[in-house]
Amino acid sequence: MTNHTPTPRSQDPEDIQKRDFIKGVTAAILGFLSLALTWPLVSFLIPSSNEGAAGKFLKVPNFPKIPTGTPTRMTTAEDVDTQAFITTKVVYDIWVIKHAADKATVYSTLCPHLNCRYNFDSTKDVFACPCHGSVFNEDGKCIAGPAPRPLDTLPYKIEGGELYVQYKLFKAGIPEKIEA
């Protein structure tokens, strides 16, 4: 039978220092690993402040420069907290028809049929969706295709000549305009 006698630990100050250093590094690695493993749960439990742009008026750059009467695709953006402590820039695109310096129509770019992005056909002065053929006039009315309602307008305000838009999403495929 073999007798295992514990090896006495060195009391040399240099060895003690090394052991403390190794302990510290090991603790740091374990701490990092446990944070990495539990972070998805922690970040899920911390309420995110990402509520999209709903409710906020976001500035649409260049509104004073766009032509009157021509549907113009524009963008607006905001910084949102997608995870705790992480900020991301989210860009929203919109269709704007400027009627005057203080008047416009703003549409969501998503087709109310099934949320494809539609385009403006300047040869026919209509908005046309490439997915299932819905066609809308500039007033947003569906004049062909399966879309169950007109284009979705977005709330806006014009202050100091600048356009501000509240970006919203709406439920697709139903006759009523209901926020998603």
Ligand code: FES
């Ligand atoms: S998504 Fe536009 S017609 Fe179907």
